[in-house]
Amino acid sequence: MTGAGEEWIGDGLQDIEGMDAVLWTPGVDYIAGWRGARESADRLNRALLGVGFELSAVRAVGSTDERGRGVVRLAGRPDTVDRLAALLESAA
Template sequence: MTGSGEDWLSDGLDVAGAESGLWVPGVDYIAGWRGAREAADRLNRALLGVGFELSDVRAVASTNEDGRGVVRLAGWPDAVDRLAQLLEVRADGCGGAA
């Protein structure tokens, strides 16, 4: 933190969302994030289980503007391409999507 008052809000944080109205008072973002975090953790364990490094590709928990949990996939393009290939092989072996 750099000082007193509300200066701490901008120390290393992107507060543009708060200024543009993306954070709505009264919305329970934490509950949505918790659910997303559980799903992201499960996906990250699965990624590790098939040989991915989380520094290359990982699931990240977030929420949308109304507090609903969202899981985003973040990764280097080559790692995401490898994941897509793995999923395509799995889908072909199962006759399509489950």
């Protein structure tokens, strides 16, 4: 059973989850950074869905860096990312 936002597991993009795996530093609040990044990633994912993209092809993922700062990464299949880039270019 998967929770909300976990339906992408097994779609070929799962390697992004551990991109910057590092040892945790004691005293760093990774949870707060991750929480903010997750909220931003969820907002971007809702926007992507709203314009017709599927999260199995492109999605934002919330994470943290080694200092506990929130980071949002966009991961996707090249053809879908090209479509997203064209959409952004036309809006610019």
